Amino acid sequence: MTDWNAISDEDFRREVRAFFEAEYPEELRHLPHRPRFAEIEHWHVKLYAKGWVAPAWPTEFGGMGLGAAKLLIFYEEQQRYGVNRGRDMGIQMVGPLIIKFGTQAQKDYWLPRILTCEDIWCQGYSEPGAGSDLANLRTSAVIDGDDFLINGQKIWTTMAHDATHIFMLVRTDPNAPKKQQGISFVLASMDQPGVDVRTITTLAGETEFCEVFFDDARTPRANLVGEINKGWSMAKALLSFERIFIGSPGLAQNALGQLETFARGRAAFDDPVFRDRYAEVALDVEDHAALYSRFADQLKRGETLGADVSMLKIWVTETYQRISELMIEVAGPDGGSIGPLQVGNIGVDVLASFYKARPTTIYGGSNEIQRNILSKAVLGL
Amino acid sequence: MTIVQDEDLRLLRDSVRTLLDRAGGLGRARRLRDGDEPWDAGIWKELAGAGVLAVAAPEEAGGLGMGLVAAGVVAEEVGHVIAPEPVVPTIGLAIGLLHRLCPQDATLEAAIAGDIMLAVAWQERSATGLSDVIECRFDGTTLTGSKDWVVGADGAGQMLVVSEGVHGPALVRVAADASGISTQARKQSDGSALWGLSFATTPAEVLAEGTQLTDALANAVADTTALAAAELVGLSGAALALTLDYIKTRKQFDKPIGSFQVIQHRAVDMNVMQEVAQAAVREALAAMDQAGSALERVRQASRAKARACTAAQKITREAIQLHGAVGYTDEFDVGLLLNRALVLSAWLGDAAFHRRRWLDAKETEVAVQ
Numbered sequence: 001m002t003d004w005n006a007i008s009d010e011d012f013r014r015e016v017r018a019f020f021e022a023e024y025p026e027e028l029r030h031l032p033h034r035p036r037f038a039e040i041e042h043w044h045v046k047l048y049a050k051g052w053v054a055p056a057w058p059t060e061f062g063g064m065g066l067g068a069a070k071l072l073i074f075y076e077e078q079q080r081y082g083v084n085r086g087r088d089m090g091i092q093m094v095g096p097l098i099i100k101f102g103t104q105a106q107k108d109y110w111l112p113r114i115l116t117c118e119d120i121w122c123q124g125y126s127e128p129g130a131g132s133d134l135a136n137l138r139t140s141a142v143i144d145g146d147d148f149l150i151n152g153q154k155i156w157t158t159m160a161h162d163a164t165h166i167f168m169l170v171r172t173d174p175n176a177p178k179k180q181q182g183i184s185f186v187l188a189s190m191d192q193p194g195v196d197v198r199t200i201t202t203l204a205g206e207t208e209f210c211e212v213f214f215d216d217a218r219t220p221r222a223n224l225v226g227e228i229n230k231g232w233s234m235a236k237a238l239l240s241f242e243r244i245f246i247g248s249p250g251l252a253q254n255a256l257g258q259l260e261t262f263a264r265g266r267a268a269f270d271d272p273v274f275r276d277r278y279a280e281v282a283l284d285v286e287d288h289a290a291l292y293s294r295f296a297d298q299l300k301r302g303e304t305l306g307a308d309v310s311m312l313k314i315w316v317t318e319t320y321q322r323i324s325e326l327m328i329e330v331a332g333p334d335g336g337s338i339g340p341l342q343v344g345n346i347g348v349d350v351l352a353s354f355y356k357a358r359p360t361t362i363y364g365g366s367n368e369i370q371r372n373i374l375s376k377a378v379l380g381l
Numbered sequence: 382m383t384i385v386q387d388e389d390l391r392l393l394r395d396s397v398r399t400l401l402d403r404a405g406g407l408g409r410a411r412r413l414r415d416g417d418e419p420w421d422a423g424i425w426k427e428l429a430g431a432g433v434l435a436v437a438a439p440e441e442a443g444g445l446g447m448g449l450v451a452a453g454v455v456a457e458e459v460g461h462v463i464a465p466e467p468v469v470p471t472i473g474l475a476i477g478l479l480h481r482l483c484p485q486d487a488t489l490e491a492a493i494a495g496d497i498m499l500a501v502a503w504q505e506r507s508a509t510g511l512s513d514v515i516e517c518r519f520d521g522t523t524l525t526g527s528k529d530w531v532v533g534a535d536g537a538g539q540m541l542v543v544s545e546g547v548h549g550p551a552l553v554r555v556a557a558d559a560s561g562i563s564t565q566a567r568k569q570s571d572g573s574a575l576w577g578l579s580f581a582t583t584p585a586e587v588l589a590e591g592t593q594l595t596d597a598l599a600n601a602v603a604d605t606t607a608l609a610a611a612e613l614v615g616l617s618g619a620a621l622a623l624t625l626d627y628i629k630t631r632k633q634f635d636k637p638i639g640s641f642q643v644i645q646h647r648a649v650d651m652n653v654m655q656e657v658a659q660a661a662v663r664e665a666l667a668a669m670d671q672a673g674s675a676l677e678r679v680r681q682a683s684r685a686k687a688r689a690c691t692a693a694q695k696i697t698r699e700a701i702q703l704h705g706a707v708g709y710t711d712e713f714d715v716g717l718l719l720n721r722a723l724v725l726s727a728w729l730g731d732a733a734f735h736r737r738r739w740l741d742a743k744e745t746e747v748a749v750q
Contacts (some may be wrong), residue, residue, distance in 0.1 A: 192577040279687075282743075287661035287688050294660050344684035351644060368646070375645035379625055 003368070005067045012070055012305035016077045019050065028261060030082030030254065030351040034208045036162045036319055037087045037120055044086055053115050054091050061099060061107065062115050072248070079250025087159065090114035090121035094167045097185065101234055122190075124154040124168030124212060125235075132157075132369050134169075135179045135232060139214060143172035146221055148172075148186055149169055150194070150214040160197050160210035163190055165311035173229050176284055185231040188219035204355035205338075243295070244305060246364045247312025249289045252320040255357070256285050259327050265343025268330045277326055284319040288312070307377035311368040317360040317367060324350075324357040385447045390454050393447075396431055397458040400424075407619065407714050410463040412719070414572035419535050420466040426615050428466065429495025437604070439651035442484035443493055448670040449604060453611035453663060460615025463721045465573060467498070467533035469612055473605025475499035478541060481597035482552060482589035488539065500537035500557075502578055503598060517580065519544040519551045524585040527577065532728070534564060534576035542580070543598060546587065550594045553585040560584065570720040599675060599679050603682040606729045607669060610662045610682075610689035614655075617689075617696040620718040621655050624648065624700040627715075631705075644703060651696045658692035660684065676749075680742035684733075687735035688727040697722045 004012060010077050023046050028035070036045070055074045057063020066074060078085070092244030095114050098106050113119040130137040139152025150170060160166065169188050176182030190197070218333035226234050260280070268274040295309050328335040331350045340347025361367045375381045405412065413420060428434065437452040438444025445451070452472050459468045478501065479489040491497040505512040506529040517526030524544055532538065540555045543648050546640065555562070561583040566574040589597070625648060628639035638644050665685035672678045697719040701708035704715050725731070 213409050255611040255680055275740055276733060279740040283661075283684060283687055283736065283739065286684065287657050290664040292666070308656075311649075311656055314649075315653055315657060371646045371649040372642070374649045375642075375650065379645070379648055381625075381629065381639040381645045381648060 004064055004070055009069060009073060009175065011172055013073045013077060016074055017081070020077060020081045020083050024081060024083050028084055028309050031084050032349055032356065033204075033206050034159055035084060035086075035118060036159070040084055040086050041117075043084070043314050045363070047086075048116065054095060057091075057095055057099065057111075061095070061111050063095075065123045068302075070143075070297070071294050072244070072299065075245060075248065076250060079248070079254065082254065087117065087162065088165075089123050089158070089167075090117075092242075093123055094121050094165075094187070096238055097167065097225055097234065100237070101185070105222070106225065109352070122157050122160040122163035122166050122212075124157055124166045124276075126156045127153060128155050134364055135183070137169055137337050139168070139170050139242050140174065141172050141184065141219075143221065144218075147218045148189065148221060148224070150186075150213050150217040150219065154212040154214075155209075156200075157197075157210045159205070159208055159213050160190070163200055166190055166195075166212065167225075169231050169235060172231075176229065178233040182212075182229050183231040183235075184228050185222040185225040185234055186219055187225060188217060192217055194218065202355070204287060204352065205360065213231075228362040230378060242364070243309050244299065244312065247292065247295075247309065247316050249316060251357075252285050252288065252316050254324060255320055255323045255327075256282060256351055258353060259330070262327060262341070262343055262348040263330050263345070263348060264281070265348075266330050266332075274326075274330065278305060281319060281323050281326060283313070284322070288315050288319060291315070307373055310365075310373050313364065314367050314370050315372075317357075320360055321357045328354055385450055389447065393436070393451055394454045394458060397433060397455055398461070400427055400431055401458060401462045402452035404464075406462045407717065410465055410717055410721075411709065411714070413465050418555040419533075419573065420464075422536075424464070425466050426495050428468065429493070432469065434472055434476060434495060438480040438489075438493060439484075443490050444476075447526045448609060449662070450670055452604075452608055453666040456608045457615035457618070457659075460612035460725075461618075461619045463571070463616060463717060465571075467536075469605060469608045470501065470532045471499065473608045474501040474503075474601050474727075475531040475541060477601030478597055479551065479588075481600065486588065488554070497532065498536050499541055499642070500531050500533075500534045500576075501537050501541045501543075502653050503602075504528065504530045504544040504578070506530075515543060515545045515550065517542065517544040519553050519585060519587065521547055521587075522532060524553055524555060524612045525582055529575075529577045529581045530578040530728075532573075535574060536568070540578070541588070542578075542585065543594070544585075547589060548588055548735050551587050552589045552594050552598075553587050553739055555580070555583055555585045570723045571717070572720075573724065576747040590679055596675065598662075600637055602676060602729065603669070603675075603678045605664055606735075607662070607682040607685045609725055609729055610685035613689035613693040613722065614659050614662050615659065616718055616722055616725065617655055617693040620693075620697045620700040620715060620722075621651050623715050623718070624651065624703050625679055625729035638703075645678065646681045647699060647703065651699050654692045654695055658688050661688045671733060674746075676742055676746055680739055680746065683730075683735040683739040683742065686730060687732045688713065689738060690732035690735070693722040694726060694732075704748040 025043055028040060030041060052064060054063035055066045056071055058063040090270060095111060098110055127137050127139060141148040141150050169183050170186055171182055172184040173182030192214050196213040198211045199208040201207055265271055292312055297306060327350045334341050338351055340349045432445055433455050435444045436447045436455055438451055440446040440554055442582055455577045456469050474490055492499050517528060526611055535558050539557060542553050544551050544553055561581040563579045565577040628644055631638050661684045665681040668681045669678045701719055707713050708715055
């Protein structure tokens with residue numbers, strides 16, 4: 001097995017890039033929507049054969065065992081080439097959860113099924129009354145013989161209609177003194193009578209989000225991960241790497257490239273007003289990358305990132321939105337048109353980019369919540 | 382060019398900070414603004430003695446050869462206490478021109494040692510603003526014409542003047558007390574002056590001529606622009622720190638105003654702006670030290686100045702707002718920072734100018750490839 005961490009960053013980047021360029025299906029590059037598994041299964045098969053499904057997992061569980069520096073490179077290259085992340089909730093969230101907190105039996109049973117995508121996972125965190133205030137969640141899991149009996153509702157569950165399993169935060173002790181206490185992590189099958197999934201249509205006309213209703217749904221007590229009532233701190237521990245990933249420059253860089261292509265095709269660079277606004281967003285992207293490198297260097301030195309990493313997400317998502325808004329301005333009278341607009345022989349889907357940028361300031365902890373975190377943890381206010 | 386170690390930069394930062402803090406920090410800028418002298422000659426000698434003016438010049442020209450990265454550290458510290466001594470114009474323009482054009486000239490050694498102050502006069506004014514052409518004439522022995530936007534002419538012993546000579550562009554040296562010089566000072570918001578200079582058959586001595594001067598000037602101006610950006614980063618960091626202190630202590634409605642979410646989010650935005658600016662300017666300076674082409678140096682300098690101007694203006698203006706009415710008084714130090722930010726932003730091109738130049742440079746690079 002290759003020890004990826006032993007080769008240089010440059011060589012690793014070259015190897016990852018070469019693999020994506022040679023093997024990633026052209027028609028799946030920069031997909032504007034989240035695919036169902038069936039749509040990308042042929043790519044998953046290649047990735048699985050290469051042993052690259054789980055970059056962050058330790059090699060003993062079938063991962064690549066990448067350290068932070070290599071992991072960032074892997075994701076940078078993935079974004080750069082427009083490689084779809086696939087149905088990666090199992091890889092990104094459930095795997096690390098089980099590896100860190102699960103029993104040997106849970107590792108033996110679930111991890112291989114995640115790698116093969118035999119099980120497709122969705123994340124049951126948010127509820128109608130628990131968005132930014134996630135600890136307010138009410139979906140309950142009550143012990144009933146060898147099972148938990150689950151009742152309640154999850155919402156914004158991405159791709160739940162294409163998932164076989166859900167990992168969820170549930171309330172197991174309604175009488176805990178603080179609402180962060182009394183929350184547990186459980187795994188459950190979606191394929192049972194007590195689970196009902198309804199899709200939510202987004203502004204973009206897509207159905208990637210769902211509501212999931214639990215009405216006396218069951219899951220074996222063996223599917224509790226970690227200690228009962230300790231789910232909140234486990235969920236927080238899982239987010240540490242995600243906090244830099246969610247602030248990485250990729251999305252904004254890709255959008256900027258699209259804006260440039262589109263604006264050249266529409267001769268917008270002849271307009272001094274556009275030039276200034278383009279330079280503004282282009283520098284916002286370039287200068288964000290400088291700050292991102294500073295945090296990435298910290299990771300490479302083996303340091304843990306502090307709460308200040310939140311500023312990356314704030315900056316890059318708001319920049320991404322400005323880029324997509326500028327693209328609509330360049331479109332002029334076509335600014336409301338659905339589907340790709342032709343410039344030369346390239347189609348640029350201006351509205352798709354605009355819609356894709358909107359939720360970035362909402363998900364992963366809304367930018368207002370990020371500002372609360374920075375204010376408290378970094379500025380001491 | 383050698384790679385400077387982080388540890389060396391840290392030591393440099395500590396020594397400049399200690400020196401400037403001991404001299405009086407931000408309070409010193411106010412004292413000098415309200416006094417008769419434009420800056421403190423004693424502090425100038427101390428700075429030179431600490432090697433501050435030597436950091437960027439190459440070793441073969443009598444410098445420390447630590448590059449713009451080190452000069453940027455100095456500039457940030459100067460900006461942090463808005464020291465009125467012309468550190469950046471001296472390192473970037475005066476020493477920057479001399480070490481490129483006449484590294485063996487005794488004036489360079491004297492300038493690095495702080496024994497002589499040099500003012501560089503390179504821009505000219507037309508009816509509508511900045512002139513594209515140099516009309517100041519050097520006939521081989523004397524200089525005639527006008528220059529403008531000169532920094533530090535009041536304390537300078539000599540002036541380096543970019544003129545049109547017999548064989549094309551010429552850099553000439555003029556003694557400050559030479560005959561035929563008339564000066565006009567325009568006071569700026571921070572208490573400093575910008576000078577207009579007129580020469581009428583003023584005795585002058587040529588230092589360099591031709592395209593080497595054009596190249597050296599372009600590089601020295603790019604350096605100075607990027608160092609002005611670093612100075613702004615230090616300045617906006619100080620404005621942010623003052624504001625954070627203030628909103629933690631100022632109470633209204635029986636609470637520190639920093640406990641209100643609207644204030645918190647505005648403070649966070651200032652902080653994010655500051656961190657992005659600092660990272661971008663430091664990256665630009667490092668890239669300039671490694672840059673292969675003059676065009677890339679220009680592009681990086683413009684990137685740095687565009688970002689630093691935007692950040693410093695936003696941060697100092699927000700700082701005034703968050704201080705409330707006292708922020709609008711001369712008594713509070715935060716206003717000194719706003720006034721200095723206005724001057725540093727206007728000097729060598731503001732954010733809009735540099736965004737334009739950055740994009741032009743980027744397109745030229747693409748076209749050349």
